[in-house]
C-alpha cells in the first residue's frame with residue numbers, strides 16, 4: 001500500500017481533536033493535497049461501477065459532538081458496497097453478542113482477497129470474518145427477521161439509523177451486481193455445503209447484494225463512523241443505534257480485517273479501524289473522537305480507494321488520530337499525573 005502523504009509529522013494520540021477551526025482547515029487541506037492524485041483504477045467487475053467518474057473526491061470528518069467538516073464532492077451519492085459489512089456486523093453483534101460472532105463468523109484475517117473461495121476451503125468452511133464476502137454473507141444470514149424481506153427491512157432501518165437519514169437502494173447498481181454475482185452465489189452455496197448457512201443461500205445473497213447497493217455520501221459514512229466512535233449513539237440525531245460493547249467489538253474486527261489482505265499495512269500507516277468499499281467509499285473511526293468518510297472511485301489492487309487512503313492517512317497524522325502514536329511524558333508531567 002503506497003500511502004505516501006509527503007512530509008507530514010505524526011501528532012501524538014491525545015484523546016481529543018484539535019480545535020474546530022483547525023480541523024476545518026485540515027479537512028480542506030486533505031482534499032486540496034490529493035485532489036489531482038490520479039493513481040488507481042475504477043472497479044469494473046460490477047459492470048455499472050466502471051462508469052464512475054474517477055475525478056470525484058470528497059472528504060468528511062464528523063466529530064462525536066455532532067459537528068461535521070466537509071470538502072469536495074460531498075453531495076455525490078455512491079453505493080456503500082463492502083462498507084455495509086461493518087454496520088450489518090454491528091447489528092448482528094448487537095443481536096447475538098460477542099461469543100456468537102467470534103465463534104460462528106470469526107474475527108481473524110484470511111490473508112486473501114475479499115471474494116476468496118480458497119479461504120473457505122482452507123478453513124474447513126469457516127467464513128473467517130464478517131468483512132470478507134463469505135463472512136459477510138454468513139452475517140447477513142443472521143440478521144433478525146422471519147423472511148428475507150423482514151431481514152432487509154431491519155438492515156435498511158439499522159444502516160439508516162447509523163447514517164441519521166433514510167437510505168435507499170441504487171437499483172441500477174443492484175441489478176448490475178445481481179446479474180453478475182455468480183461468484184458470491186458460489187460462495188454462499190459452498191458455505192451451505194459446510195452447514196454454515198441455515199437459510200436459502202441465494203435469498204441471503206440477494207439481501208447482501210441489496211445492502212451493498214444502498215446509496216450514501218461521504219458525509220453519511222463519516223456520521224456512520226462517528227456513531228461507532230461515540231459508543232453507539234449517532235452524534236447528529238442523538239439516537240442510540242448499538243451498545244458501546246458492540247462498537248468495541250466491531251472496531252476490533254475492522255482493525256484486523258477492514259482492508260482485507262492489506263489490513264496490516266492499513267493499520268501500520270493509519271493506525272485506526274476502517275472499512276473500504278469497491279465503489280470508492282472509505283470509513284475510518286477514531287474512537288471517542290470522530291468518523292472520517294471519503295469518496296474517490298479509483299482503487300488499489302486489493303479494492304481500497306487510493307485517494308481515500310491517502311487523505312485518511314494524512315488526517316490521521318495531522319489530527320493525532322493514530323491510536324498507537326504516544327509521546328513520552330516528561331518526568332515533571334509524570335509526577336504531576338501521579339500526584
Ligand code: GLN
Nearest residue numbers: 081082114212277278303
Ligand atoms: N458487493 C461487492 C461484492 O460482493 C462488495 C465488494 C467490496 O466492496 N469489496 O463483491
